[in-house]
Amino acid sequence: MTADSSHSKYSQSIQAFAEAGRFIPGGVDSPVRAFGGVDNDPLFIKSASGSKITDIDGNEYIDYVCSWGPMILGHAHPAVIDAVHKAADNGTSFGAPTLAETTLARKIASHFDSIDKVRLVSSGTEAVMTAIRLARAFTKRDLIVKMVGCYHGHSDCLLAAAGSGLAENAIASCAGVPDQIAGLTIVIPYNDIDAAKAALQKHKGRIAAIFVEPIAANMGAIPPLPGYLQALRRLCDEEGSLLVFDEVISGFRVALGGAQQLYGIKPDITTLGKIIGGGLPAAALGARSEIMDMLAPVGPAYQAGTLSGNPLATAAAIATLEILEQQDTYKKLESSSATLARGLADAAKEAGVPVTINRVGSILSCFFTDKPVQTFDDVQATDIARFKKYFSLMLEHGIYLAPSAYEAMFVSLAHTDSDIEKTIEAAQLGFRTLIK
Numbered sequence: 001m002t003a004d005s006s007h008s009k010y011s012q013s014i015q016a017f018a019e020a021g022r023f024i025p026g027g028v029d030s031p032v033r034a035f036g037g038v039d040n041d042p043l044f045i046k047s048a049s050g051s052k053i054t055d056i057d058g059n060e061y062i063d064y065v066c067s068w069g070p071m072i073l074g075h076a077h078p079a080v081i082d083a084v085h086k087a088a089d090n091g092t093s094f095g096a097p098t099l100a101e102t103t104l105a106r107k108i109a110s111h112f113d114s115i116d117k118v119r120l121v122s123s124g125t126e127a128v129m130t131a132i133r134l135a136r137a138f139t140k141r142d143l144i145v146k147m148v149g150c151y152h153g154h155s156d157c158l159l160a161a162a163g164s165g166l167a168e169n170a171i172a173s174c175a176g177v178p179d180q181i182a183g184l185t186i187v188i189p190y191n192d193i194d195a196a197k198a199a200l201q202k203h204k205g206r207i208a209a210i211f212v213e214p215i216a217a218n219m220g221a222i223p224p225l226p227g228y229l230q231a232l233r234r235l236c237d238e239e240g241s242l243l244v245f246d247e248v249i250s251g252f253r254v255a256l257g258g259a260q261q262l263y264g265i266k267p268d269i270t271t272l273g274k275i276i277g278g279g280l281p282a283a284a285l286g287a288r289s290e291i292m293d294m295l296a297p298v299g300p301a302y303q304a305g306t307l308s309g310n311p312l313a314t315a316a317a318i319a320t321l322e323i324l325e326q327q328d329t330y331k332k333l334e335s336s337s338a339t340l341a342r343g344l345a346d347a348a349k350e351a352g353v354p355v356t357i358n359r360v361g362s363i364l365s366c367f368f369t370d371k372p373v374q375t376f377d378d379v380q381a382t383d384i385a386r387f388k389k390y391f392s393l394m395l396e397h398g399i400y401l402a403p404s405a406y407e408a409m410f411v412s413l414a415h416t417d418s419d420i421e422k423t424i425e426a427a428q429l430g431f432r433t434l435i436k
Ligand code: PMP
Pocket: 068, 122, 123, 124, 125, 126, 128, 151, 152, 153, 154, 213, 218, 246, 247, 248, 249, 273, 274, 283
């Protein structure tokens, strides 16, 4: 798409993007939406239903972005929409406790062995930001560890890049973040237990917590290597540091009890978001009571939110979780996702395009490489130019993928066998065109 392509099938989106840029920085309210990762103009969306999303030019796509994870039931699920309507009829925000908040907190706690109590917030960023404060308050230590390529929202401490040497204090990776703040973070490679050991050794007695996406999904999908999460758990126990699982993506996505249920590891603090908002702004953090009770008003760690536990978001969340709790939900997701992954792999092989497909349940990535992809460096070594072409070809064939080689695909319960089939057919055409 180019700015002068007024006859293109995307002409209205192109025009809308130019107009948006006059009033919104970069024309978008979250950077990845700008399609910069695929050298293109973004689609402006008019509506979505089930597995499909429709742009303002009237083009329809099978959607694998799923709002970056939340729409596990598909778009505009009738039960969720109905719950939101009913809640709205009673008022959209009170700034006072509601019964639904306890219902949702109880529901979350019932699915996570590691969680006794929950605090509801409005975004994943807020959940992780609060988890940092809580870990520091609980351990009375200042430093945190994060992994390269894991994303935990845009708070200062987490926009940090590895320092010059192994396990050095980090430097800011973003303008406006002081190095003194980024320096409280130690950034190490994902899936590298020796690096975690070295960080805890070098900063002995000073690490409040290790933050990790138990299934990395912000550099494409990268599962933890066997034993990695167990080793992190052991290290944290030995060093008196907390283990924080950021399950903003994996929570309720790979199992009702998230990645921690799948791999059988109990973190100290869990952050949740995306799916627990049912497509509305809600997120949460949870832990055992002795940790959660550090939070105000019982404890000394302050945290608050005007719209926290918002009635519409809470209603959408409860409706979503009730459907996920039905029998065979995750079996269905597993089955359609496995078919998709297999189909993509076969199509690539047939066309002679080397790919590595990583998948955990309904989170998957197709990397253009013939090597295993286990770290951020591995992702960077993939053929990004080829991904960009693949993205455009898939879009042309009615498949809406995340517009970046560093983002995963999400399959929803609304994706039908026919959707999966069409996607594989589009990929067959796409892969063949790629090698021409
Ligand atoms: N943690 C993880 C693992 C995420 O993927 C994201 C968002 N992609 C966040 C935190 C931040 O969530 P939000 O965008 O709701 O602030």
